[in-house]
Amino acid sequence: MASKYFLNRRFSLSNSCLKPLQQFHAHLIVSNSHQSLYLLTKLLTLYCTTGSIKHTHQLFLTIPSPDSFLYSTLINSTTKFHFPLHSIYFYHRMISSCVWPSSYAFSAVLKACAEVSGLLLGRVIHCHVLAFGYGLNVFVQAGLVSFYAKCGELGVARKVFDGMLVRSVVAWNSMISGYEQYGYANEAVGLFGRMRDSGVEFDSATFVSVLSACSQLGAIGLGCWVHEYVRNHGLYLNVVLGTALINMYAKCGNVSKAREVFDSMEEHNVASWTAIISGYGMHGHGKEAMELFKLMKFRGPPPNSVTFIAVLSACAHAGLVQQGREAFAAMTRDHGLVPKMEHHVAMVDMLGRAGLLDEAFQHLKDLDSVGPAPAMWTAMLGACKMHKNVNLGVQVAEHLLAAEPEISGHYVLLSNIYAMAGRTDRVEVVRNMMIQKGLKKQVGYSTVEIDQKTYLFSMGDKSHVETTAIYQFLDELMQQSRAAGYVPVSESVMHELEEEEREYALRYHSEKLAVAFGLLKTKQGMTITIVKNLRMCEDCHAALKFISVICSREIIIRDKLRFHHFQNGSCSCMDYW
DNA sequence: TTAGGGTTAG
Known part of the structure; x- marks a missing residue:
């Protein structure tokens, strides 16, 4: 219409x-x-x-x-x-x-x-x-x-x-933007550093790309520097620059700062509304996301297809099933938007997370005529793992492995499901399938920014100059955590390919190393923010609750899907992820 | 004698 x-x-x-x-x-x-x-x-x-x-x-x-x-x-x-x-x-x-x-x-x-x-x-x-x-x-x-x-x-x-x-400012901007758009955020930031040294004057397009790179890296220090520069030099906060700032603050863990920027902007468009709704959503603040969505419908531009992805995802991460169902229906009814595969994925994810596995599966099957995308099966498989439904999980995994036999993540999920059910024989079969196909588990890494510099850690990483101190400190932390009641969640490493890697992997997952380094390098009371490329594992999730108490620190982790704020022994996701 | 290259939300 x-x-x-x-x-x-x-x-x-x-x-x-x-x-x-x-x-x-x-x-x-x-x-x-x-x-x-x-x-x-x-x-x-x-x-x-x-x-x-x-x-x-x-x-x-x-x-x-x-x-x-x-x-x-x-x-x-x-x-x-x-x-x-x-x-x-x-x-x-x-x-x-x-x-x-x-x-x-x-x-x-x-x-x-x-x-x-x-x-x-x-x-x-x-x-x-x-x-x-x-x-x-x-x-x-x-x-x-x-x-x-x-x-x-x-x-x-x-x-x-x-x-x-x-080299004109436009040439610098094109090159920085190119790096950022293709995921080379470090190179984008590095080139921006060279631009600073070269004395070329920046403009708002420079900052938009740099802020996007900061969002990718979780580099809030540099992001804040850009914000300060914009303020001190009286640069006009146009809608594009403002949206880039909202996105940067939200993705670097500070959603209230993102909201401040949103409120200070003179003009809002559909992208800036979507950015702030999405920001609340990824932090699990579904109520605030839905309030803003209501406000947007009242006084903002009409929501578009991207807005609805943000809204459905916010509902999924906050368990707002009824509101999500209503938004999905309103999409076509009130806005004439035809749901795309991404919206269906978000619906399956939302219903699945909420434990409504039958309804989620039905939603997926209803799309059989067009052929549900692998992403929908992946969301369904994730839900089966979350709610420990082995039978359905295996059924879903079969579809998924037939559709995408080369994606190692699917095998890992399936082996996790078998591991949970105690079917170690099947875990072994899945592991062998991966070996036969020459597939390797995607390498997880975590980054932490200290003094505007980003440090990267991968599992068991010993490349850092302060490795000994980091490992020693982490061992102490884990010891104290165990004394306080932490029990390792061994299921999280059942998918590791080599037996001997398991214990080691569990103790030195990248997010634990990055947290230990962050704690060592920052002052007492400061919040630590970590960015992880994959979903965080259950064991690290459990351990960080204890570490947040032992060190009296707020620890924020951005994983592939959402944010986790650990404070005083609990996580903002309420274990709902 | 008229004109240019770069930038936001999933």
């Missing part, structure tokens, strides 16, 4: 804008001005602005000898209004008509290539850049850096970037 409304609206908007343009065009012909390339260029741009590529193209075909400027403007406009294929077509027309391209044409067509992920085409255009002598043009070079970075060719992007004699 809603999309139909927007379609009609767009259609009528185009129509109402087109008429005066057509009148203007008619006027040009009547007054014999239709030979003026200047006026025709203007008219082409305006047609493009209305979204009517058909009229733009038709007008172009009537122009006998377009010049370089007209082509550049046309390529630029078609790219700007998201007709990348037309942009590439007009570029081709220009080259084959032997019109000498300007540097402007290259910036624009490279952007169009990036939009369609046309790596091969972009490479050809890179050759043209060199052939036409624009290899050292600052704008074209920045365009190339941006193009290669967006296509994930970070090495090539970096080569062009390093070869620049003058």
